[in-house]
Amino acid sequence: MTPTRSILRWHGSKWRIAPWVISHFPPHKVYVEPFGGAASVLLQKPRTLSEIYNDLDRDLVRMFRVIRDQPDELARAIALSPYARDEYRELYEPVDDDLEATRRFIIRSFMGMNSKGALSKSGFDARTNPDGFTSRLRSLADLPEQVALVAGRFLHVLIENCDAKKLVKRYDRDDALIYLDPPYVAETRSGKYYAHEMTDADHSALLAAIDASRAMVIISGYPSELYDSAMKGWHRVETKAHTDGAKARTEVLWINPLAWSRIERNQSSLFSNLKGDAA
Structure with missing residues (x-):
């Protein structure tokens, strides 16, 4: 059975919008979450052959x-x-x-x-x-x-505790889906909410590592000029979400060209199968 609620109250948790996030996942054999947090998406997605949960926060890693x-x-x-x-x-x-x-x-x-x-x-x-x-x-x-x-x-999930860029490099393969939910960019929020925050320079270094990857990549976050500028040519989708304080915010998914092409191919295949069944 799938968990029906989050095991932890965690800032930036995607529990409520996880079904929306997952609906944009292309078929994959390896699934990687470099910023695992409360694992809200991993816990609700269908199992994959290989799944890797990672976070720099040792409290989170110990918890799982x-x-x-x-x-x-x-x-x-x-x-x-x-x-x-x-x-x-x-x-x-x-x-x-x-x-x-x-x-x-x-x-x-x-x-x-x-x-x-x-x-x-x-x-x-x-x-x-x-x-x-x-x-x-x-x-x-x-x-x-x-x-x-x-x-x-989590029975067959590999649990890691390392820098996200290392995982991006390690799973540099076209059958891997890397879903990243990094700390929100400083310009999009007020205050500090994580044990390991990221500066704009840290985000830029992460984006450079992602850009060099051969994997399917999807990133979530608040609307950000830094991310929009770095990911020109990526597919971008939005939805409304509510924060812990019940404030409405826009959540964005940036989907790299490989992931988007696989999504479109999968949708086309499903449509063809439906037409065949109808005939």
């Missing part, structure tokens, strides 16, 4: 390793976590045990006021919905079941 290797223990620890202000304060204290560190990482993302909660204190969220129920408490109650589903989905 613990979920994959110790799902029952983690699910029980989450189920027994009290939704309490004192508990929230303790969640940011360092701990050596990987299982407990992962529990704290996940729980504080839901107890915090915003999507930065996994990384830094944003205030304990004790708000209630009009029906009188605490929305975050409801979210936490669903998590133990989701742990098992995420563990199953």
